[in-house]
Amino acid sequence: MADNLGRMDGKRCLVTGATSGIGAVTAEELARLGAEVILVGRDPKKCEEMLERLRRQTGNTAIHSMVADLSSQAEVRRLAEDVRVRFDRLDVLINNAGALFMDRRESVDGIEMTFALNHLAYFLLTHLLLDCLKAAAPSRIVVVASDAHRGASINFDDLQAQTRFKGLRTYSQSKLANVLFARELARRLEGTRVSVNALHPGVVNSSFFSSGEGPAWWVMRRLAGLIAISSEQGAKTSVYLATSPEVEGVSGTYFVKQRQVKPAPAAQNDEVARRLWRVSEEMTGLVSSE
Template sequence: MSMKTAIVTGANSGMGLATTIQLARQGYRVIMACRSEKRGQQALQEALRESGSTAIELILCDLGSTQSIRDFARSFRERYSTLDVLVNNAGVVMLKRQETSDGFEQSIGINHLGHFLLTLLLIQPLKAAEQGRIVNVSSGAYKAGKIHFDDPHLHKGYNPIKSYAQSKLANILFTRALSRKVANSRVTVNCLHPGAVGTSIGVDRNTGFGTRIMAFIGKLPFFLSPEEGAQTAIYLATSPEVAEITGRYFYQKKEQKLKAHAVDDAVTERFWTWSEQQVGLKPDERL
């Protein structure tokens, strides 16, 4: 059997690095999609050391840049014809409103739109795999989320919880819509809440300065380790138990019922169309 291939976004720290190491230990070839060359190389060395694998590599990808995402996808497709697992793990929480290079508010831009574009650009290698699995790391914060169609980039009344919750609801709407659009293929799409994990998610992407804004995500009196937080993503990426399951939301390896506003089909389709327009999806890239 040929080695299965996985991509993990935000793989240079926290759950992304833990996911990379665990997939590599299970025999996957893992491509670490990281924005920073320096941090990516440091994480690559740690992943190689901790996993004992030699089949891990780094390809730069800035989810805050549609051009960088397109460059990454092209580089991957030039080298690999199949993709077995895509773990859309990268995420940010911004204390103050900031924009990506494309002018998107950073939380919706990186947490959703960047992954939306990346996933659609990798659909063909996912479909070419024996069974392509897409795993979107969402959050219980979706419960407080709303898609602000009148001001999705939050030019008015910005606060970090509002922006993060919107982006995590977006992950779920994307999961449900995509699962329907690839239903005639062997590709599955699921999402998860990892729990309150102690990571650097609240740290400013540019300066490295910041604080963790995690308390609103869950009421736990402690933070999970990145390794613990990664367990459900690993489960969805690899377990035969979920091979036939798609379009669902999980917590602690168990399917969870979604709140009504996360299963609104009219909002889901409207948001998909908006997302296509935002990232400049070309006609031949649409599903």
């Protein structure tokens, strides 16, 4: 990991998608830096195994696990309620869980799965935990997006790809939604001392590419083996944004390799960001704050 990280003693961090890939590495590094870490995953067995492994390898016993399928809004709400009951504050929220689907499927809420998991889960969980984050201010929200957002657009006329579904295009749209969400949330959180930033972790050779079947997945796994970076490398920017004194007070920006860069022009469109926010509120049943 980079040398410009800050110690996290006394800080409490929640990491979604923490049982594999960059989420697992992020959780481990935060634990090594002294943070109290809440692991979130959808598989109870994997959560328990990760909990025990991190306690053993880091010597940090302040590690907890919570189980939730974040594609379900009821599960997101239950998770947030459990966090609020057990913990009075949250210093860092890392929205990391996500997936790529090459076939169209719907969540239990009847929402296209990519949009449900990759965007609406971030949107809803963050909103439900804002009071905990404000209680710990200065606090941080980290949004794991992707450079896959470049070249994408938000198709409000077919947001759930009901007319025409293509896995990679739908994934790219969800990653653009992540960057737009971070931008608009930062605007709304001005003056609260809660910062929010998005990042591109790199093309990571992790379990992200191992779940699918068929020719397209075979090609992606082959490419990942040739060009992808390790999960340890991919987690660097997440850990940096969660811990580094260098980004204290920095908000509404996009990072690649621990450096601030400009996202695609589509990710800087405030009108689209506000429209996406309103649509996301409607889809999650949240009351508008403006």
